[in-house]
Amino acid sequence: MKRVLLTLGIYAVFVFGFCIGGTFIYGNAPRLLPGMEGHYIFLRGLSWFFKLLPAITLSGFTVGCSIHWQKNIRDSRKRFSQAMLRRYRNILFISIGLVFILMLNNEIFLPSTSAKIKRLESEPGELNHAIDTATMLLQQDRPVLAWQYAMKATSIAPADPIAAHVLKRSIDAVELQRDRERHLENASYRTAIQAEKPMHTLDESYSVSELVRLAKAEVESENWFMAHYWANLAVEACEGTDTNFPQATEIASLAWNKLNRPSPYKNKEVNDYFNKKREAYNAFYSGDSLKAYYIFHSLAGEHTVDPDVIRFEELAREDVEGQYFFYDEVESIPQLANSHDIYFTISTPNSGRMVFFIKHAMSMKKDGGLVRYLDDVTIVQFTRSGDFIRSVYAPAAKVIFQSVSAFDRTTRIEKGLQDEWKNVPLLILQSVDRKTEGLMSKPEYNYEEAGIPEEYMKKCGMRRFESSATTSAAPRVAWKGMVPEQNILVLPMPYEDFALITDASLGPTSMSLSALNDFINKSTRYGFASELFTENFVCRILYPLYMLALFIIAATMGWNYRIEDSKILFRFIWLLLIPIFSALVFLILEFLMYFFNIVNFVIVSGFHTSALMIAFVVYLLLFTVASIVFASRKM
Amino acid sequence: MKPAIKHALMVAFTFFVLSIVATLLSAMLFMVYMLCTHVVSGQSITSFDSVLFVEGMLSSAPFVMLASAMFMILYMIRHPYTHWLPLTVYAVLYTVAWLLFIPAVFSLENHFDEQGIVSNVEYGHLSPDYFRNSDGLVFYYSQVQKDNLANGVCIDLTDSYGKVYSFSNVRLPGSNGDFIDSLVKSAVGMSPVMSAIMKCLENLADVARLSILGGYLRWITFATIGLALMSVVGLRRVSRWRLVNVAFVVAFSVFIFVFNVFCYTSSPISGAVSFMNGYLSKVFPMANPFAFLCNIVLAFALGLTGLLIDIIHGPEEDPEGGTL
DSSP, rough: OOHHHHHHHHHHHHHOOOOHHHHHHHHHOOOOOTTHHHHHHHHHHHHHHHHHHHHHHHHHHHHHHHHHSSSSOOTTOSSOOOOHHHHHHHHHHHEEEHHHHHHHHIIIIIHHHHHHHHHHHHHHHHHOOOHHHHHHHHTOOOOOHHHHHHHHHHHOTTTHHHHHHHHHHHHHHHHHHHHHHHHHHHHHHHHHHHOHHHHHHHHHHOOOOHHHHHHHHHTTTTTHHHHHHOOOHHHHHHHHTTTTTTHHHHHHHHHHHHHHHSSSSSSHHHHHHHHHHHHHHHHTTTOOHHHHHHHHHHHHOOOOOOOHHHHHHHHHHHHTTTTTTTTTGGGGGGGGGSEEEEEEEEOOOOOOEEEEEEEEEEEETTTTTTEEEOOOOOEEEEEETTEEEEEEEEEEEEEEEEGGGGSOOHHHHHHHHHHTSSSEEEOOEEEEEEHHHHHHHBBBESSSSSOHHHHHHHHTOOOOOOSSSSSSOOOOOTTTTSSOSSSSOOOOSSHHHHHHHHHTTOOOGGHHHHHHHHHHTGGGTTTTOOEEEHHHHHHHHHHHHHHHHHHHHHHHHHHHHBOOOSSSSSOOGGHHHHHHHHHHHHHHHHHHHHHHHHHHHHHHHHHGHHHHHHHHHHHHHHHHHHHHHHHHHOO | OOOOHHHHHHHHHHHHHHHHHHHHHHHHHHHHHHHHHHHOTTTOOOOHHHHHHHHHHHHHHHHHHHHHHHHHHHHHHHHHOOOOHHHHHHHHHHHHIIIIIIHHHHHHHHHHHTTTTOOOOOHHHHHHSSSETTTTTTEEEEEEEEEEEEEEEEEEOOSSHHHHHHEEEEEEEOOSSSOOOOHHHHHHHHHHHHHHHHHHHHHHHHHHHHHHHHOOHHHHHTHHHHHHHHOOOOOOTTBBBHHHHHHHHHHHHHHHHHHHHHHHHOOOTTHHHHHHHHHHHSSOOOHHHHHHHHHHHHHHHHHHHHHHHHHOOOOOTTTTTTOO
């Protein structure tokens, strides 16, 4: 069988040389970064070679077998002879090796080459875009962002003088800004935070003595929660040596001790309520405002008469809503946006469906997990029956993970959070710029539909509905004011799915097999067609088996059409045959692959979850029949 | 049984069995493809549709029979046996296919068309809750009503702004024979190479039907394609290495087919063809004298080649005795 491999090897090298030579002769590279032409042309030739590889291997293999079996075939006069079985074993080994190479070609070589080519093609445009944006941002006096775009530009083209110049300008501007900030820091910081928390602001505006008085009053009525709250505020407001300081601390610790008594009430229900309230207050006090808010919220739902709970719920809500992230948190990341154009939908048990679109996303390891920064986030909300509610737009957002255990039972059910999810994404739509006063970006809520632009409607053949006397569109519901506008969204999905969805938005072909496998069962939940992903998965997994069967059939052909007369010398002119043969095989393979595709689609469409098993059986059958036919060859 | 008779029977067997199997397979493929154009994401492909299946059979039968010459020749290469009987059987069967079977299929097709038999597979409405990407515009329908009115969202990926357009009460385009669901199309749609090939086949079939309508004489001039394809048998012994012969036979068959398609339909060489036709129609009063002449010349050349090879190399014996 060495001759088969030799034939194949020489032929492959020959075609490779032909592809590389051909691509250089063809030239014609598109606009690229300077110095990249040679690289691009070579990659293009390489991608041609990879695309032709299946046809090359199949045809080369057939020809090789045909040549090899010119001699030494006297031992196969009967069907299913030992010699034939030996030959079968040999070609099976070789075929497995070749199929393995083809699988690598399909999964790794071809996609990575195509991706590199695409990247080279898009680099000039991206470079210009980065430089233009950086320049524009510098003019708008936003040096940190400008710096990031300048870094991106220089990473695309390190040698480009314009990019280097813009980078230097950005770095200088950032330095200047930091200098300025150092002087102004405290003032603007406080202004930014206090802008939107009315209740907090009110409470904190009391003087220390007023706070102590309030605390004392609560101590007398044995309202330990409120007593601790006022006392704590007093302690915080004290600056160093205030005469009220010791009293405030004393009340605070007294109240704290009273609060932390185990089971102070005899009635179990009252005790449970107290424990819950204490848990919520602890969370509030230690800054876990989200947990505090949701527990107070559920308490308020059950017992509306408790003024403490109402008050703390509002305070906690302010804390939660006032959460923001700093727009320049991403300062330390030199590279921008590692995924783009992500879309998915989530359905919530009570609020219909939400469609998410994220233009750019960047993930970063922080706080023991993955944190994502998003650019240009749009969320459109629909009722369960599909009517438009509103759309939300945030120019920047941050996604952190929140453990599900932070929410209590009722909240979990209300929000549609499953217990088996460990972490859920928390979407923060509000961001603050450290230096400017007030908030930088808040989500914009829009209760009117944007409507598709006319040119797109024409392009897709859609028409606006003209209501007539007999038919009319459903009456529009005015949603404004009926659904709360939030800056923080808890998404009812496991946090890990975010990564899967990012991949899926690009399409099943670019996903890895393991990611595809994970995603298939969840795809419909997020608005992706499971047939598409399953079909892609089945095709890629069973491609080796299918190709193996084809190789056996090719070997059969090689035997059937071998050189009859063992005395004839090999003529090299025969080798001209191979390219013609390969061209034919290439065309035939197109049909065979299409056949493979559509058969898999039908199986997936008909059998859903057991599709892989059924398809495996089908192709195993094909392989078995092909093997039997081969083994039955005789001289 | 005498080997000559055995070979002749096997040639006939190849013709019938291969034609029937190929027609059935093609019909199956056609039916499945048409069903896929109707199906939407989330919906299973419905079971067997007999009307589409029969339609598939009638569409593919002419092409299968056109290709049957090539397959019979491939059999004869595999089992070389130079004798007039198998060759005659081959020629007779193929001629009958062209002069009888193919016109019969076309008239049967006509008959069905006149009856107005249509398959009862309906075009459904697009299913909501799926993202569909077409040319950089991603559509998501939150609701699709019976009269094809939809609410939803359109995400614009064509530029760097990432605009999202929400809409309601937009009438979606009706089906135009193409795939109703772009998601299914992306899974099952044909590659550009394949669609081009299919288009060629369709065009040729149209020309063939026109030729039949034009009368028997006109059909015979069109059927010279068959004559040229039949004469490819002359190449079956071009080399001692049978794989070379296979390559030659297949390549020439494909070439003749493609050449005729180019002559009869609009193609890169249409200009030259119509020029030649204008020139030749003075002598030959027919639709496409150029194609007619080329086929005749090819048939003659290939036939002569085959004859010469047979005379020079002498008769062949089949060591395997004629079985598949």
